Amino acid sequence: MAGLGVSTADNNRVCVIMVGLPATGKTMMAQKIVRYLSWLSIPSKCFNIGLYRRRKMANPSSKFFEKSNAEGDIQRREATQAALQEMIEWFTDPDSQGLVGVFDATNTTKIRREWLVRILKEYQIQPMFVESIVNDAEIISTNINDIQSNSPDYKDLDPTEAFEDLKQKVLNYEVIYEPLDEVSDKDLTFVKIINFNTQSIVNKICSYLQSRIVYYLLNLHVKPRSIWLSRHGESMYNLSGQLGGDADLSPGGQLYAAKLPSLVLDSVGDRPLTIWTSTLKRTQQTSRFLQYRQLQWKALDELDAGVCDGMTYAEIEEKYPEDFKARDDNKFEYRYKGGESYRDVVSRLEPIIMELERQENIMIVTHQAVLRCLYAYFMNVDMSESPWMEVPLHTLIKLDVRAYGTTVTRIKADIPAVSTYREKGSKA
Ligand SMILES: O=P(O)(O)OC[C@H]1O[C@@](CO)(OP(=O)(O)O)[C@@H](O)[C@@H]1O
Numbered sequence: 001m002a003g004l005g006v007s008t009a010d011n012n013r014v015c016v017i018m019v020g021l022p023a024t025g026k027t028m029m030a031q032k033i034v035r036y037l038s039w040l041s042i043p044s045k046c047f048n049i050g051l052y053r054r055r056k057m058a059n060p061s062s063k064f065f066e067k068s069n070a071e072g073d074i075q076r077r078e079a080t081q082a083a084l085q086e087m088i089e090w091f092t093d094p095d096s097q098g099l100v101g102v103f104d105a106t107n108t109t110k111i112r113r114e115w116l117v118r119i120l121k122e123y124q125i126q127p128m129f130v131e132s133i134v135n136d137a138e139i140i141s142t143n144i145n146d147i148q149s150n151s152p153d154y155k156d157l158d159p160t161e162a163f164e165d166l167k168q169k170v171l172n173y174e175v176i177y178e179p180l181d182e183v184s185d186k187d188l189t190f191v192k193i194i195n196f197n198t199q200s201i202v203n204k205i206c207s208y209l210q211s212r213i214v215y216y217l218l219n220l221h222v223k224p225r226s227i228w229l230s231r232h233g234e235s236m237y238n239l240s241g242q243l244g245g246d247a248d249l250s251p252g253g254q255l256y257a258a259k260l261p262s263l264v265l266d267s268v269g270d271r272p273l274t275i276w277t278s279t280l281k282r283t284q285q286t287s288r289f290l291q292y293r294q295l296q297w298k299a300l301d302e303l304d305a306g307v308c309d310g311m312t313y314a315e316i317e318e319k320y321p322e323d324f325k326a327r328d329d330n331k332f333e334y335r336y337k338g339g340e341s342y343r344d345v346v347s348r349l350e351p352i353i354m355e356l357e358r359q360e361n362i363m364i365v366t367h368q369a370v371l372r373c374l375y376a377y378f379m380n381v382d383m384s385e386s387p388w389m390e391v392p393l394h395t396l397i398k399l400d401v402r403a404y405g406t407t408v409t410r411i412k413a414d415i416p417a418v419s420t421y422r423e424k425g426s427k428a
């Protein structure tokens with residue numbers, strides 16, 4: 001059984017087939033879809049044809065992609081077949097339980113798409129096309145710059161040469177490009193995204209999983225932005241080692257709250273910012289001196305420890321030894337009696353992620369477990385590891401979200417605080 005109640009039954013499997021010219025953000029979208037679904041525990045994988053092609057031929061110039069280049073044509077076809085075969089094997093392997101494969105290539109001709117649909121149908125895999133069309137010159141040139149500095153195809157090339165070569169590659173593909181057509185392709189499942197959601201067309205979505213993917217894609221934008229994450233300042237419960245509750249900040253936590261405005265200002269500068277907190281006192285006391293618009297979200301409240309709320313780890317180990325061990329054995333799945341598991345927290349954070357994708361600069365002041373889940377989404381951390389990540393108090397985490405990945409900076413406030421971290425298997 002995969003995440004969010006999505007079943008791994010054969011008829012549920014979806015192959016997302018990317019369509020579009022080079023430099024239209026297809027790979028970025030493909031990778032984001034896989035990251036989002038994996039975060040929701042839906043088994044997903046990206047199959048990027050460029051990687052298969054590069055195994056045969058590293059760094060080809062734009063000439064390789066010309067229509068008249070027979071050798072290039074054969075190699076591109078071989079790479080496509082190899083990637084498709086590997087994807088089908090992944091879908092049909094009982095160990096991987098593959099639900100969503102993303103086929104990341106240009107797939108610009110009708111013939112190619114028909115061929116893919118035919119093969120996928122043989123394996124009862126639903127094809128779903130995601131076409132990215134970009135005709136805004138500024139977005140194209142930002143994308144070309146991004147690819148030039150991130151793609152292995154261009155790593156050894158002079159930047160001006162790389163820019164020109166990539167532009168030529170786009171022109172070569174333009175000659176053969178047949179966009180999805182609302183009339184002749186009306187029976188296909190597809191979403192067309194124009195200039196990263198200034199306009200979008202959705203056609204024949206026929207499953208829950210497909211609708212989740214569409215909804216996610218419709219919320220994406222590509223403007224560079226940053227997200228700041230912080231736990232609340234040290235609380236009175238943190239001092240006593242108690243879990244959950246709604247305690248006030250400790251004196252140390254209040255010092256952090258007082259220092260936060262200057263830390264934030266140094267990092268944010270004059271960019272606009274909105275602060276999101278949980279509904280619990282310790283996050284609001286932490287953010288109270290920040291001079292930005294603030295919103296409270298119930299979904300950002302700490303993982304509910306149920307009957308263990310207000311207890312210390314030592315008390316839980318003594319009173320509920322079996323639960324204590326079960327949580328260590330599988331912290332992501334373990335659900336406190338009358339409370340929540342990390343998996344439950346991920347489900348309730350989904351609307352937060354959707355909203356974060358739509359927004360620009362946001363700072364989130366929240367709790368240890370919630371912060372781990374949010375961080376795991378942005379940094380693609382496996383959900384079996386994320387509940388064990390160390391997230392120290394009195395530290396501001398800055399995530400710079402860019403088309404080809406997110407970078408992290410940790411800014412320490414230099415105000416002492418207890419550690420609330422408990423290592424797997426350690427005595428409470
Ligand atoms: O999942 P574990 O590692 O127990 O961490 C969650 C715990 O972190 C704590 C601190 O121990 O969060 P918080 O950031 O709200 O102070 C507890 O309230 C919460 O139960």
